[in-house]
Amino acid sequence: MTLLDERKTAEEEAVSPKLERRARRRESWRGFFHAAPAYVYLTFFFVLPLLIIFVFSFASRSNTGKPLLENWNLDSWTRLVDPLVRTIAVRSLTMAIANTVLCLIIAYPFAYWIATRAKQRTRTLLLIAVLIPFWSNFLVRTYAWRMLLDSDGYITQFGELTGLWGRMLFTQPAVFIGLVYGYLPFMVLPLYAALERMDWGLVEAGRDLYASGSKAFRKITLPLSKPGIIAGSILVFIPSLGAYVTPDILGGAKTNLLGNLIVTQFQAARNWPFGSALSGAILIVMLVATMIYFRTGGRTI
Amino acid sequence: MTTLHQGAATRPRLDRSLTIWGWLVFAFLYLPILIVVVFSFSGSESVGRWGGFSLRWYEQMFANEQLMNALENSIVVALISTAVATVLGTAAALSLDRYRRWIGRGAFDGLLYLPVIIPDVTMAVMLLLWFTSTDVVELGRGSITLAHIAFNISFVAIVVRARLAHMDPLMEDAAADLYANRWQAFRRVTLPLIMPGVLGGALLALTLSLDDVVITSFVQGPGSTTLPVYVFGLIRRTVTPVINAVSTLMIAVSMVLVLASLTFQNRTGRRTESKERNQ
Numbered sequence: 001m002t003l004l005d006e007r008k009t010a011e012e013e014a015v016s017p018k019l020e021r022r023a024r025r026r027e028s029w030r031g032f033f034h035a036a037p038a039y040v041y042l043t044f045f046f047v048l049p050l051l052i053i054f055v056f057s058f059a060s061r062s063n064t065g066k067p068l069l070e071n072w073n074l075d076s077w078t079r080l081v082d083p084l085v086r087t088i089a090v091r092s093l094t095m096a097i098a099n100t101v102l103c104l105i106i107a108y109p110f111a112y113w114i115a116t117r118a119k120q121r122t123r124t125l126l127l128i129a130v131l132i133p134f135w136s137n138f139l140v141r142t143y144a145w146r147m148l149l150d151s152d153g154y155i156t157q158f159g160e161l162t163g164l165w166g167r168m169l170f171t172q173p174a175v176f177i178g179l180v181y182g183y184l185p186f187m188v189l190p191l192y193a194a195l196e197r198m199d200w201g202l203v204e205a206g207r208d209l210y211a212s213g214s215k216a217f218r219k220i221t222l223p224l225s226k227p228g229i230i231a232g233s234i235l236v237f238i239p240s241l242g243a244y245v246t247p248d249i250l251g252g253a254k255t256n257l258l259g260n261l262i263v264t265q266f267q268a269a270r271n272w273p274f275g276s277a278l279s280g281a282i283l284i285v286m287l288v289a290t291m292i293y294f295r296t297g298g299r300t301i
Numbered sequence: 302m303t304t305l306h307q308g309a310a311t312r313p314r315l316d317r318s319l320t321i322w323g324w325l326v327f328a329f330l331y332l333p334i335l336i337v338v339v340f341s342f343s344g345s346e347s348v349g350r351w352g353g354f355s356l357r358w359y360e361q362m363f364a365n366e367q368l369m370n371a372l373e374n375s376i377v378v379a380l381i382s383t384a385v386a387t388v389l390g391t392a393a394a395l396s397l398d399r400y401r402r403w404i405g406r407g408a409f410d411g412l413l414y415l416p417v418i419i420p421d422v423t424m425a426v427m428l429l430l431w432f433t434s435t436d437v438v439e440l441g442r443g444s445i446t447l448a449h450i451a452f453n454i455s456f457v458a459i460v461v462r463a464r465l466a467h468m469d470p471l472m473e474d475a476a477a478d479l480y481a482n483r484w485q486a487f488r489r490v491t492l493p494l495i496m497p498g499v500l501g502g503a504l505l506a507l508t509l510s511l512d513d514v515v516i517t518s519f520v521q522g523p524g525s526t527t528l529p530v531y532v533f534g535l536i537r538r539t540v541t542p543v544i545n546a547v548s549t550l551m552i553a554v555s556m557v558l559v560l561a562s563l564t565f566q567n568r569t570g571r572r573t574e575s576k577e578r579n580q
Binding site for chain 2: 028032034039041045113141152279
């Protein structure tokens with residue numbers, strides 16, 4: 001609805017409420033028709049598949065491993081509190097939170113630096129330099145760390161030379177490094193977007209009113225960049241909670257995370273109902289985390 | 302313009318530490334990629350040892366039939382899924398930005414964001430369950446394409462919507478006043494104005510489709526493996542410098558796509574400051 005339309009319909013309303021209602025209904029149908037193809041598509045290839053996870057999570061498993069849509073039971077869900085599963089879940093959650101926090105710590109000063117470069121040209125060039133790793137293949141970027149952390153990799157050689165660390169590949173720290181490296185660009189971009197469109201005149205005003213540099217930052221810059229912090233944290237936390245490629249390539253068999261546990265259920269273990277229950281659980285955690293974060297998140301940062 | 306951000310960094314010492322930090326982060330982001338690229342040109346059998354300049358891994362890559370087949374699958378899937386997702390996603394963005402009230406709008410708005418934030422593994426699992434239990438389509442290129450469209454619609458819609466939010470809707474009214482019908486107004490006014498967004502969304506969709514490993518590996522069938530999934534298998538099974546060569550190829554493609562995207566974004570004028578409706 002645009003201004004002119006509104007004025008027109010307001011006139012029509014005075015003349016005939018029926019005509020106005022009809023115009024509004026037609027407008028409503030137009031909106032619906034534009035959305036319809038995507039709506040139908042996503043219903044068929046997103047919403048219904050999403051629901052089917054929960055159907056399968058109550059199914060049972062035949063001896064061949066094929067899921068049977070009969071003998072409905074809660075076994076898969078009760079297995080979620082199994083100590084082994086719990087250990088993996090706690091490890092995944094810790095990794096995801098630590099990864100989000102570390103990405104935020106690394107990315108904030110970095111995004112701030114880019115956003116406050118005075119010259120537009122420099123800023124654009126720096127932004128392009130950030131976008132390239134963001135668009136580069138995630139798998140390739142993870143593979144790079146496999147090279148670096150393997151026995152003849154540069155990081156391992158450096159660690160051995162200084163006596164600080166040995167071969168890190170297939171350990172938990174390796175997975176952690178991979179996660180930080182993989183998801184860092186997802187934190188940088190929303191932070192940059194928020195800081196870039198910020199009105200820096202406000203900071204200047206604060207400084208003019210004798211706020212110290214750090215106070216101006218805490219009271220003005222930080223709150224104004226909150227949307228970026230929230231968006232970035234969600235973009236890092238959720239995929240790292242379900243991470244599969246990184247732990248698989250850098251963690252080997254030792255560092256199992258939820259993502260690997262799920263994939264195993266669909267491949268080697270052939271326990272689809274349990275895999276579905278795990279996916280369903282992650283989905284619920286994800287939705288709850290997103291909602292909590294959107295509602296209260298900003299204030300605590 | 303040069304004084305725009307003066308309030309931010311007036312202290313030289315802070316400024317210097319920020320600069321050092323900035324370049325350190327850039328080093329962290331780029332050195333690993335750079336090492337992969339450099340070693341793709343090494344003649345040594347060992348993945349991480351320099352053995353003189355050589356293109357043998359590239360030769361092996363192009364001679365590898367399975368790999369080339371996977372590349373072909375990747376390209377076909379990426380092109381089709383991008384084309385479909387761009388049309389559907391753009392229409393979806395228009396429906397949300399241009400029409401404020403229609404049945405199911407709120408639900409659609411939320412639904413559109415879900416495929417973006419859902420973990421890959423979850424989406425992979427649900428689509429596998431869906432395809433195997435409905436029997437509508439055999440697992441193969443078709444199912445991979447359908448899956449890619451499903452996540453790409455959302456990304457296109459978000460990018461286009463951001464562009465629409467910056468567009469002045471009075472432009473369309475002006476066209477209407479000059480007796481353009483709805484289609485003409487869209488074709489001649491709206492579409493050219495949001496074109497950078499549409500192309501940007503399409504390139505993002507193309508990239509995401511070319512990059513996807515987890516979802517594709519779940520919904521693929523025999524012979525329909527895409528390049529990243531094939532490479533993922535290679536990385537797990539063996540250590541061979543051919544992976545470096547493929548990786549370099551993939552990085553080169555992403556760089557081309559980023560630069561193309563940025564060119565499109567900048568070509569049709571800088572974003573107008575008129576409307577800041579997002580966020």
